[in-house]
Amino acid sequence: MSRFALITADADFEHRIRLAAASLPGALQTFQANFLPASIDDVFNQLVGEPIEVLILGPDLRSDDAFKFATAVDARHPHVSLIYAAQPTPDLALSAMRSGVRDLVIPTADSESLRSHLEQAAASATSRLAAAPPIGTIGDESEHAHGRIIAVMSPKGGVGKTTIATNIAVGLGKIAPMSVVIVDLDLQFGDVASALMLNPERTILDAASGPMDSLSLKTYLAPHPTNIYALCAPRNPADADKISPDGIAELIKHLAADFQYIIIDTSPGLGEHVLATLDQASDVVWVCGMDIPSVRGLKSGLEILNELHMLPEHRHVVLNMADRRTGITLQDVEATLGVPVDVVLPRSRSLPLSTNRGVPALQDGLRDPVVKGLRKLIDRFRPQWDNRDHKQLHRRADFQ
Ligand SMILES: Nc1ncnc2c1ncn2[C@@H]1O[C@H](COP(=O)(O)OP(=O)(O)O)[C@@H](O)[C@H]1O
Ligand SMILES: [Mg+2]
CATH class of the missing domain: 3.40.50.2300 (Response regulator)
Known part of the structure; x- marks a missing residue:
């Protein structure tokens, strides 16, 4: 009704x-x-x-x-x-x-x-x-709803973080229109704006230093035709130094009060701005390429955050650009990481094209095997997902 x-x-x-x-x-x-x-x-x-x-x-x-x-x-x-x-x-x-x-x-x-x-x-x-998260699932101190904060991370660059983060945002925009914001925390070389074909006047530089009430926050965000918002990186890489990790943490907290999903695209590695958001993050999506340095880097990243007790509650390991011709197998990757791979995204010819066009794969209904994997990843953020049989949560991924 x-x-x-x-x-x-x-x-x-x-x-x-x-x-x-x-x-x-x-x-x-x-x-x-x-x-x-x-x-x-x-x-x-x-x-x-x-x-x-x-x-x-x-x-x-x-x-x-x-x-x-x-x-x-x-x-x-x-x-x-x-x-x-x-x-x-x-x-x-x-x-x-x-x-x-x-x-x-x-x-x-x-x-x-x-x-x-x-x-x-x-x-x-x-x-x-x-x-919306069921009432009572978030800390008692928060009277208002609290969005899910999803950090997309990897120790190395060029493995597909921005591609995956923008597609998660576009995919979740269909589930929760106007209630998704993607934040570009690759403060120096962020390319969320380019991946979404946006040219915003205001950026995270304005947002992290200005007033953060609901009304002001919206003025920093760039609306995107897929019913999501983006908070883009500064135009000038030198401006990254003007943004404090505390300012970022505060900003994310305020966004989480107003939006259902906050997707954070990050710079490679464990920079201070990324770490500042991790204790608030509910989810981390680890993106790993199909090469030994990428897998080893991810293993170290997981270990360090584990030691620091900074691992968010939900972990999603994505093996990107999967290809049988790399000389290593999915099983090798899992054995090295010591954790299962949750989603495999095959190497795709169309993805670089969609990056260059500034139109995410899930925006223009691209027909490509990678889309199936992206949808599977997005399903993991649906509210009902956690109620599923836990044996299935880390069901073995597969690819041809
Ligand atoms: N599964 C894939 N198959 C082929 N190319 C991909 C895939 N995922 C990402 N790419 C391409 O790799 C390049 C780098 O991706 P990007 O998302 O910018 O990585 P990062 O943000 O980790 O630096 C982009 O041109 C993107 O289109
Ligand atoms: Mg990137």
């Missing part, structure tokens, strides 16, 4: 929304007003029946008020899909996305088109709700 609420004094728009909602399961509650209350509680406390999934703001509401309202809804009721009826100019669309509006509809849209927007908004609200 989906539940809808509408705020508008525009009778014509209300009529079309009523028609649209009539053919969908769930009830519609309308507030006839051409203004928004100062507090979202004034609306939420008046809702009757089950909690709502989709909130629609009519075209007669001022955009400034709508965005402020959306930010508060996003922070306190993050699963609710908020739709605003306004002409989607590029500027307005950007402000809308930043504020937490999940969709814009044209004020004159017919009921059929409104229906498909409502349907999609309800589906994404349902999946966000399903992806």
